[in-house]
Amino acid sequence: MQENIMGRKRNMEPELYEQAIKYEKGSFITATGALATLSGAKTGRCPRDKRVVKDELTENELWWGKGSPNIEMDEHSFMVNRERAVDYLNSLDKVFVNDQFLNWDPENRIKVRIVSARAYHSLFMHNMCIRPTLEEIENFGTPDFTIYNAGQFPCNRYTHYMTSSTSIDLNLARKEMVILGTQYAGEMKKGLFSVMHYLMPKRQILSLHSGCNMGKEGDVALFFGLSGTGKTTLSTDHNRYLIGDDEHCWSDSGVSNIEGGCYAKCIDLSKEKEPDIWNAIKFGTVLENVVFGEHDREVDFTDKSVTENTRAAYPIEYIPNVKLPCVGPHPKNVILLACDAFGVLPPVSKLSLSQTMYHFISGYTALVAGTEEGIKEPQATFSACFGAAFIMLHPTKYAAMLAEKMKKHGATGWLVNTGWSGGSLLKAKYKKTEIFGLEIPTEVEGVPSEILDPENTWSDKSAYKETLLKLAALFKNNFETFTNYKIGEDNNLTDEILAAGPILPNA
Structure with missing residues (x-):
């Protein structure tokens, strides 16, 4: 199943916006050149629908029970959802695949592969993860973690552990994540952050939401x-x-950013109050769930008719005072x-x-x-x-x-x-x-x-x-x-x- 998908691999780069427009109904280029699109019915994360496989590996390692964000599921239910997601992806004429890195610390970076049905999801993750060089893509090898994002297709609500048509499932033993029933791009970003919160402490590296x-x-x-x-x-x-x-690691050599981009809230965004974010919304940026004029394509950042959780995803180098590479003492x-x-x-x-x-x-x-x-x-x-x-x-x-x-x-x-x-x-x-x-x-x-x-x-x-x-x-x-x-x-x-x-x- 994975091999079928990999056979139709396509890299998404910002200069291939035409592909995003061609394969995305309801996506447009704004007046500043950013790609504006909609995530559908889900305009935010669904924490009650996020699950982790509880098995011999995780039963005694993870935080379960009262106060924990980890909702359990079994291996069989995960495989039912995985098969459903992969079958859906294989039914499409085109899927989009990103091979990228997490963590700017070269000794502790993680290789991730994101397989998605929507072009904007691919472009979003291109911005949010660390972008490899052409040579690094050629020698990428086997990923450390893979996401199958079939968010346009629902899970079967009658599958054991399911409580809705949405499910975001992590299997740490298989090193895989499956997304069904939600097209909100932030699920991929935060799902990988959860993975880093598991993998990094095993290396005595502290993962931080900061x-x-x-x-x-x-x-x-x-x-x-x-x-x-x-x-x-x-x-x-x-x-x-x-x-x-937003996301960092603290290792024996210092601090490092996990991501290669920023995911800024942009409700009521103005040039006067937040000029850096304002200026970052240009060619290469993905705008999620914003409202803009039909004729002039100017974004109305005050419009909350879709959601208050409007977002902009852009490469971190769009911020002028960024330190590259994103590491420090x-x-x-x-x-x-x-x-x-x-x-x-x-x-x-x-x-x-x-x-x-x-x-x-x-x-x-x-x-x-x-x-x-x-x-x-x-x-x-x-x-x-x-x-x-x-x-x-x-x-x-x-x-x-x-x-x-x-x-x-x-x-x-x-x-x-x-x-x-x-x-x-x-x-x-x-x-x-x-x-x-x-x-x-x-x-x-x-x-x-x-x-x-x-x-x-x-x-x-x-x-x-x-x-x-x-x-x-x-x-x-x-x-x-x-x-x-x-x-x-x-x-x-x-x-x-x-x-x-x-x-x-x-x-």
Whole structure:
């Protein structure tokens, strides 16, 4: 079956846009030369339909059960879906195949093959993965992982484990991924990220859902944060070199970007607010689910009629301050970003190693009232390792590796609530807050000292204390998922990490 598909292999390059137009109904070239297309009914990821084969290999290795993103399926059900996908791909006049790499570190890169029915999916992955040279394509050999993307064709809902017509299936033993029933391109990107979260720790390499940049003096910073906390904005600071905006590895030789492109949200995009992304939307870029004028082909980035999750996928070299190759030395600052809508966390806190592990595992931010229908007051959101949907192992495994690397290479941890970062903060004087025990600076040049302690911004001190205790309780309730989970002696949470969390009175 695979051999049949490989016999009709075609490489997709940006200059072959004509092929994308010819084989894609509803795809158009915009006024700036980008390819605009639609993903169909699914305009975002389907985490409830993503499954992993549970077998002798994965049963004791992966994180299963409460709080885990890994939903199990068996080998037989995977093979039913695989056969369905390959049969569909073999029924087409043309399929598109990419042979590419993940990870800019040449010693630890992964060879991936993506077989897809849609030309835009091929072009999307051409942008998002690392593009091989002609010589590397000729000598590519057997891939380390293969994706069969038959997303236009549904799975059989009566197949065991299926709950809808959509299924995204990972088989780590076979080194394969099958996509049925969704044409959203992000499933391929994030599916491979999940694979890297499994493969890299086996090599003692930490996989990270983070942005990363480097200063002119070679100082590297990692930025962790959920959507809306400023991860992309901080990593693309014009005064620093961009290493990557989303997925990275931290090995014994330093940090490296996993991808060869950027996948930027572009709802309400403007040239004034985000000029780099605006200028990157040109020939070679794939625009997903945007709306544009029928005659002038100008994109209306404010139009949410298809989805708010409009996206642009472009090669990373479209960003002017990118560092190529996308590698750097060991990070000096590890910055955890939290949008605390409760208003009780400090603007910036310096973290101990155990506090960094605690807050990394917690992955906290808060939804502001009014941002989603039905939200009347701030709601806490926790996502382990700031990317729970993509991790494969228990969060404590990644946290332990992060702490080990930070300790070995002298990195400082920060919890940031406003988008500040290190620098002169390392030399400031600090005091500890109550409940959370965070170290906050008492003074920072150019910043009014009274705003450094959040209690000073509350006129009602009793309301501040009540809200602080409420948030602390939410942290502790969330962390119970991890205190009760064990994978061998090495991954047990230590008393030191537990003590790094908030301490409630009479607890």
